Amino acid sequence: MPISRLSDLADASLSPRLVIKVGSALLVGPEGVRRAWVAGLVAEIAEARRRGQDVIVVSSGAIALGAATLGLEKGGRGSLADAQAAAAVGQIALSGLWAQLLGGHGITAAQMLLTLEDLEDRRRYLNVTATLGRLLDAGAVPVINENDSVATQEIRFGDNDRLAARVAQAAGASAVVLLSDIDGLYDRHPKLPGAQMIPVVEGVTAEVQAMASTESNSGMGSGGMVSKLQAAEIAQLAGICLVIGNGQHDRPVERIVTGGIGTLFVPRGKAGARKAWLGGRLRLKGELIVDDGAAAALRRGSSLLAKGITAVEGIFSRGDPVAILDAGGRVLAHGLSEYDGAECAAIVGLHSSDQEGVLGYAPRSSVVHRDQMVMKSQMVTK
Missing domain, CATH: 2.30.130.10 (PUA domain)
Structure with a gap:
């Protein structure tokens, strides 16, 4: 029985493997790391694990953390060199944060830094699949980020929305939850009068794409609604559901699941594994x-x-x-x-x-x- 509503995300029989993507603005605020918020999300991850669900985290935040430490302007995104340097410093702090908080629940965190080529090259893609599978079998929670310290402008994802969808393909996940700064997909820019959130989308059509905004309310992240719809396209190739939800609240997954607040993208079909990989290629x-x-x-x-x-x-x-x-x-x-x-x-x-x-x-x-x-x-x- 496929996922058909947001509450199904908490059902281990329908959603045995989840990918949760966390945006930069959710992890890092004006005063630094939002530790209490992250701790609440980690508690939700621990609860999902006790329900029998595997969880993979795709975590932004390395550049923002490193930029604050190094005192770089524009959040570390003023130049490629700044972004790479910020990522090299921030990734240590980011992985340490996840390892400490997950460890508090007796869960082992595993860091994986991926580049675009790791998921575009078929052999390397299969290596990622094998590693993810082994980590999950061993009871770990993989925490994944783009390897921004070596990625270039020409060869990079550029946002973790599409990375999360590609990781979900590689891991054979049931659903991807994109925690962002907005409740879901709106039929027009959410600031416009009469804007309505769409609860369920069956297939990303040209009409749906026309609703997207490239803006991100925080100004800190690199994605927008366009990248999230591209992620939904990638996920649907493999028959994976994708959810856009607001992560700015405490225990954000619970708000999405029990409150039914978010947009659920339901795929209408499923391509074979090789064709899903091929159709999801970005280069x-x-x-x-x-x-x-x-x-x-x-x-x-x-x-x-x-x-x-x-x-x-x-x-x-x-x-x-x-x-x-x-x-x-x-x-x-x-x-x-x-x-x-x-x-x-x-x-x-x-x-x-x-x-x-x-x-x-x-x-x-x-x-x-x-x-x-x-x-x-x-x-x-x-």
């Missing part, structure tokens, strides 16, 4: 633009043939992830290419019978096989 190596006939064939479940490709963009190797776009520039699918970029460009528009003379060997059955492809309709429910 692709290239693009294949296709004609209308190929676009229609892809929607019917066909593989992508060279005949239907009109242009190739980017530098990529065989096996690299690429986006497949229609003639209007809209993303149709993500897939793993059977050829490198130069080979793809050489056989654009050619029938299979004409490809051997160009390639110098018998062509493969397709440029992107349907088994190595996830359609946009699976990535975002219309």
